[in-house]
Amino acid sequence: MDVIESALRQGLGADAIIFALAAIGLNVHFGYTGLLNFGQAGFMAMAGYGLAATVSTFGLPFFVGILVGLGATVVFALLLGVPTLRLRADYLAIVTIAAAEIVRLTVGSVTLKDWFGGRDGLQAFTGTFRDLNPFSERTGFGWLTYRAYDAWVILVGWGLVVLRCLIVWALMRSPWGRVLKSIREDEDAVRSLGKNVYGYKMQSLIIGGLIGSLAGFMTALRQAATNPDDYFTEVTFFAYTVLILGGAARVLGPVVGSILFWFLINLLGGFFTWATRGDDPLMPTWLMTSNQASLVRFIIMGLALMLLMIYRPQGILGDRKELALDAR
Amino acid sequence: MPADTPIADFDRHAEIKQALSDVEHEPGAKKPDPILVADNVVRRFGGLTAVDVDHVEVQRGAITALIGPNGAGKTTFFNLLTGFDRPDTGSWHFNDKSVSGVPAYKVARRGMVRTFQLTKVLSRLTVIENMRLGATEQRGEQLVSCMIPGLWRTQEKANTERADALLERFKLDAKREDFAGSLSGGQRKLLEMARALMVDPELVMLDEPMAGVNPALKQSLLGHVKSLRGDGKTVLFVEHDMDMVRDISDWVVVMAQGRIIAEGPPTAIMGDQRVIDAYLGAHHDAPMTQEEEERQLAEVAEAIEAELGEPGTTSEETSS
Numbered sequence: 029m030d031v032i033e034s035a036l037r038q039g040l041g042a043d044a045i046i047f048a049l050a051a052i053g054l055n056v057h058f059g060y061t062g063l064l065n066f067g068q069a070g071f072m073a074m075a076g077y078g079l080a081a082t083v084s085t086f087g088l089p090f091f092v093g094i095l096v097g098l099g100a101t102v103v104f105a106l107l108l109g110v111p112t113l114r115l116r117a118d119y120l121a122i123v124t125i126a127a128a129e130i131v132r133l134t135v136g137s138v139t140l141k142d143w144f145g146g147r148d149g150l151q152a153f154t155g156t157f158r159d160l161n162p163f164s165e166r167t168g169f170g171w172l173t174y175r176a177y178d179a180w181v182i183l184v185g186w187g188l189v190v191l192r193c194l195i196v197w198a199l200m201r202s203p204w205g206r207v208l209k210s211i212r213e214d215e216d217a218v219r220s221l222g223k224n225v226y227g228y229k230m231q232s233l234i235i236g237g238l239i240g241s242l243a244g245f246m247t248a249l250r251q252a253a254t255n256p257d258d259y260f261t262e263v264t265f266f267a268y269t270v271l272i273l274g275g276a277a278r279v280l281g282p283v284v285g286s287i288l289f290w291f292l293i294n295l296l297g298g299f300f301t302w303a304t305r306g307d308d309p310l311m312p313t314w315l316m317t318s319n320q321a322s323l324v325r326f327i328i329m330g331l332a333l334m335l336l337m338i339y340r341p342q343g344i345l346g347d348r349k350e351l352a353l354d355a356r
Numbered sequence: 357m358p359a360d361t362p363i364a365d366f367d368r369h370a371e372i373k374q375a376l377s378d379v380e381h382e383p384g385a386k387k388p389d390p391i392l393v394a395d396n397v398v399r400r401f402g403g404l405t406a407v408d409v410d411h412v413e414v415q416r417g418a419i420t421a422l423i424g425p426n427g428a429g430k431t432t433f434f435n436l437l438t439g440f441d442r443p444d445t446g447s448w449h450f451n452d453k454s455v456s457g458v459p460a461y462k463v464a465r466r467g468m469v470r471t472f473q474l475t476k477v478l479s480r481l482t483v484i485e486n487m488r489l490g491a492t493e494q495r496g497e498q499l500v501s502c503m504i505p506g507l508w509r510t511q512e513k514a515n516t517e518r519a520d521a522l523l524e525r526f527k528l529d530a531k532r533e534d535f536a537g538s539l540s541g542g543q544r545k546l547l548e549m550a551r552a553l554m555v556d557p558e559l560v561m562l563d564e565p566m567a568g569v570n571p572a573l574k575q576s577l578l579g580h581v582k583s584l585r586g587d588g589k590t591v592l593f594v595e596h597d598m599d600m601v602r603d604i605s606d607w608v609v610v611m612a613q614g615r616i617i618a619e620g621p622p623t624a625i626m627g628d629q630r631v632i633d634a635y636l637g638a639h640h641d642a643p644m645t646q647e648e649e650e651r652q653l654a655e656v657a658e659a660i661e662a663e664l665g666e667p668g669t670t671s672e673e674t675s676s
Binding site: 195198199202203204205206207209210212213214216217218219220221222223224225231349350 | 438440464470476477478480494503548555
């Protein structure tokens with residue numbers, strides 16, 4: 029059936045990769061360290077625009093652009109962390125959400141149009157990436173195929189996801205990861221045992237931000253353009269949804285969550301479009317018209333998430349017993 | 357619990373008793389070998405002066421109790437000394453080195469480790485992971501070297517052995533793999549104390565170690581605190597439980613309204629007029645026995661009669 033096929037293609041496609049990467053970063057922040065970062069879109073924008081502006085505006089090589097993007101992310105993390113990491117977690121949430129908006133409005137501003145292209149964004153920075161593409165025609169397994177450029181983006185993307193998962197796994201089973209998890213539980217207790225809590229939180233913010241920056245690169249590369257609207261606050265909220273759906277503080281939680289999220293939302297969208305199509309649709313018109321089909325999927329998805337939170341608050345891979353412990 | 361108290365503690369106890377026998381029973385008394393010395397420590401919250409300590413010394417190797425009525429500033433003083441709060445003025449020295457203004461984590465690394473009044477275990481970590489966290493200078497806790505297990509495996513193994521030994525001593529070995537959040541209140545107190553020992557501190561600062569602990573476990577906790585002295589560690593603890601203070605402390609410091617009002621060995625402190633005043637208020641000449649109460653009532657009645665004159669006597673006649 030076309031609907032399932034298309035949904036599966038999306039579930040393994042670029043959207044799933046981008047949100048998996050963003051959510052892996054958030055997992056380091058929120059799942060392991062307990063930092064409420066609501067500005068992941070800002071980290072992504074720093075990376076996306078760092079790359080695009082370096083190549084397209086200043087004419088420097090592609091890999092310099094990548095380095096600039098990573099550097100910009102680290103600077104962003106430091107700017108956010110220095111004033112707020114000494115404060116309580118909720119302040120970080122407020123500051124990060126504001127900072128992400130500042131980044132989005134800055135790159136979209138008329139004053140800086142010459143650098144960042146204003147509302148139109150930036151294009152023409154993917155030349156080197158395109159040249160590296162080993163595929164020349166539609167590629168895939170069996171019926172699951174993608175256009176050549178998409179296939180290349182997806183290959184690189186899943187490679188990055190696997191690599192990041194391995195890094196997160198290695199970090200979190202080490203004593204360093206133990207300190208992060210302890211900070212999530214009670215930072216004063218960790219301080220009383222002689223650990224520099226502020227330093228660890230900063231490291232966590234930077235590492236999670238760097239992983240988020242890969243999501244920013246992928247966003248820019250996959251459509252060969254950057255636009256301020258790609259880095260709306262809702263990107264962060266979708267990433268949180270993906271993380272909680274999959275299970276926070278689990279290495280594979282964000283990946284499972286992201287695949288499932290994009291598969292389901294496309295499945296629902298595809299189904300309702302199909303069911304309301306034509307002159308004599310399956311769905312009676314008093315219930316739903318074809319214009320409403322694409323919106324209803326969000327309503328159903330929201331309902332599904334509410335039910336998940338009520339009956340399985342730990343997410344798909346989480347451990348209910350662990351969540352039930354009072355976090356005193 | 358004699359089983360928990362090594363023979364070493366009896367010798368040490370006697371030694372410390374001897375050392376403290378010449379110390380004056382006055383606030384701010386000089387000790388022969390102080391590990392911690394604090395001067396002019398003042399902390400104000402708006403108009404309220406929570407702590408105002410002129411001078412206090414803590415004897416090395418001894419168990420010192422810090423007591424006082426609620427709101428006396430004991431916990432605030434603890435927070436100041438350990439770097440969890442900043443004073444308005446004051447300086448304090450640990451092992452003759454200044455630790456005033458030093459951040460909490462550095463204070464802990466110098467060998468001054470505290471526990472909390474509201475126990476802080478790391479709920480979603482297992483008991484053994486809680487313990488491992490306590491070990492200091494772990495190579496695996498640095499961002500770069502943590503990626504290469506070969507660099508920290510040996511150290512981790514040594515830390516785990518030390519943690520297991522402590523868990524056994526604190527009778528938590530059966531709970532090794534359980535989440536710390538599933539422990540009972542008393543077990544949490546034990547875990548917190550054991551975890552503090554993983555830092556290998558010289559001075560252990562316990563904030564109300566007995567709060568919310570049942571009497572049976574209390575006895576075993578007492579044994580554990582005494583055994584710290586046997587290990588050669590110095591203990592400073594805040595406590596409300598007078599039995600515990602009398603039982604285990606070598607020296608008692610009494611705080612009231614932010615100031616240190618008395619110092620001395622437990623036996624002397626219990627009878628100190630200033631301490632009784634602080635706890636019960638200065639007008640505490642309430643009757644202690646039935647006879648006394650009757651005698652006092654009679655006195656009052658007489659005084660009233662004398663003032664009222666005739667009516668008193670008449671009423672007495674009619675009633676009899």
